[in-house]
Amino acid sequence: MALAYFFLSDINDDGVITDSDVRPVYLRFDLNNDGQVEAQEFNLKWQEIYRESPLAVLFLRADKNRNHRLQKDEYPSLFSSLGNNADGSVKVSEFASGWVSEHFGTDSDGQALASALDVDFDWVVTAREVDTLLSRYDRNGDGEMEIIEVIQMVKLLPPL
Numbered sequence: 001m002a003l004a005y006f007f008l009s010d011i012n013d014d015g016v017i018t019d020s021d022v023r024p025v026y027l028r029f030d031l032n033n034d035g036q037v038e039a040q041e042f043n044l045k046w047q048e049i050y051r052e053s054p055l056a057v058l059f060l061r062a063d064k065n066r067n068h069r070l071q072k073d074e075y076p077s078l079f080s081s082l083g084n085n086a087d088g089s090v091k092v093s094e095f096a097s098g099w100v101s102e103h104f105g106t107d108s109d110g111q112a113l114a115s116a117l118d119v120d121f122d123w124v125v126t127a128r129e130v131d132t133l134l135s136r137y138d139r140n141g142d143g144e145m146e147i148i149e150v151i152q153m154v155k156l157l158p159p160l
Contacts, residue, residue, distance in 0.1 A: 001103075004056035007147055008049060013068055047160050052151040054104030058082075059150045070145040075134050076127030078150070079117070089126045092118055109157050116156040 007013075011021040031041045062070055062077040070078065076088040082098030083090030090098070092114040099110025117125040117133055137149045 001053050001057065003060060004053040005049070007060065007068075008052060008056055008151070013146075044160075048154070051105065051109075051157055051160075052154045054099070054102065055151045055153055056147055057102075057104070059145075059147050068147065070134070070150070072131070072143060075131045075145070078130055078134070079125060087127065089124050090114070092123045092125065095125055105157070112158050113153070113156050 006017070009017050009021060009025050011024045026037065029037045029042055029045045031045060058078055058081065059070065061081050062074050064074055064077070065071075079090050079095065080088040082102070083094040085091075092111070095114035095117075096107050096110035099105060099113070100107050104110070114125055117129050119129050119132065133153070134145050134150070137152050138145060139149055139152075
């Protein structure tokens with residue numbers, strides 16, 4: 001998970017954390033924009049980052065060419081490590097148990113995310129469904145996913 005935290009903190013995606021990365025990270029913790037980060041703000045934001053980090057880990061696994069972007073041919077492998085099907089699909093039950101065994105979060109989080117992905121309700125998350133979902137989170141519409149776009153899927157998890 002440390003690598004995921006690193007990539008979430010490396011705001012400009014240059015492979016190092018510098019002063020130019022620290023200020024935006026600090027601003028993410030200052031939830032009420034008063035110029036200070038109180039314990040409650042830190043706690044809430046840290047919980048969000050903790051929930052985002054599994055998506056960052058899965059992103060890093062799927063980024064086969066290591067260019068810090070997922071191309072369309074890499075989309076299907078985003079969640080495939082949670083199952084063991086040759087076609088990259090993942091049964092909802094495998095997804096949830098993989099989520100827990102990877103220490104990504106609770107079973108209910110895994111179930112919620114898998115259910116959000118399984119748009120045809122057949123209890124299997126397919127490459128096509130992942131492609132459809134990722135396309136919705138492609139903020140700049142370039143057909144490639146950056147880590148910051150992928151972690152937005154944290155909104156599919158139940159609220160804290």
